[in-house]
Amino acid sequence: MSDTGSTRDKILAAACELFAAQTYGKASMKQIADRLGIAKPSLYHHFPSKSAILDALIGAPLDELAAVVDAAGRDGGDARRAVLRGCIAVMVDHRDVMGLLLRDASVYGDGTVQAVGRVNATVDRAIGLLAGPDPDWRSRLRAAQAFAAATDPIAQFPDVPVDELRDALLAGAEAVLDPAER
Missing domain, CATH: 1.10.357 (Tetracycline Repressor; domain 2)
Incomplete structure (x- = not known):
């Protein structure tokens, strides 16, 4: 699996956990990035929006x-x-x-x-x-x-x-x- 795929999968897993814990509406892109220890702009490199993460999930x-x-x-x-x-x-x-x-x-x-x-x-x-x-x-x-x-x-x-x-x-x-x- 490429590094991009691995990072993408980690983003999806972290987002799914946050969405389940806090709701989709309350979870933020910053919280997802923070959970992964990456900068928020890096997150946007993989997904242009929170709804794009939901679509991928x-x-x-x-x-x-x-x-x-x-x-x-x-x-x-x-x-x-x-x-x-x-x-x-x-x-x-x-x-x-x-x-x-x-x-x-x-x-x-x-x-x-x-x-x-x-x-x-x-x-x-x-x-x-x-x-x-x-x-x-x-x-x-x-x-x-x-x-x-x-x-x-x-x-x-x-x-x-x-x-x-x-x-x-x-x-x-x-x-x-x-x-x-x-």
């Missing part, structure tokens, strides 16, 4: 989430289960970063409109697949509730083993989605 997980939803939509099998399983897997695998989106309202601001738009578009597609073809409003509501049940609690359980958390989230979301089957 959430970009890959959002790409994975979108790919899961897209694949479920193309799959001839059980799209609903594929969406739930795939979204849960991505969210759990990236729970430190995804927790920023789930628990930090300061992430949703003018500088992050594009990232938030990506999140919302992906969530809307996932809920559409969960609702099924030609859904009524109750089916759409239940789909939204199931998606929330599958994803929202992730950041609240950082110490639960991954496999156990995945299984519990899936069971809870399926119970919301199909209560008659439980």
Whole structure:
């Protein structure tokens, strides 16, 4: 790994820790630089803004989430289960970063409109697949509730083993989605 990549990765790790500890809105570029022992202008060499750091942190997980939803939509099998399983897997695998989106309202601001738009578009597609073809409003509501049940609690359980958390989230979301089957 090049020195630039190493420094970039260190910046992302430090920023993620600060964002989680203080919120995205309260953490500053100076604090990130200070945490790393680098000058603030050096930080700007790697990232032009704090929102660019956030974009770098959430970009890959959002790409994975979108790919899961897209694949479920193309799959001839059980799209609903594929969406739930795939979204849960991505969210759990990236729970430190995804927790920023789930628990930090300061992430949703003018500088992050594009990232938030990506999140919302992906969530809307996932809920559409969960609702099924030609859904009524109750089916759409239940789909939204199931998606929330599958994803929202992730950041609240950082110490639960991954496999156990995945299984519990899936069971809870399926119970919301199909209560008659439980």
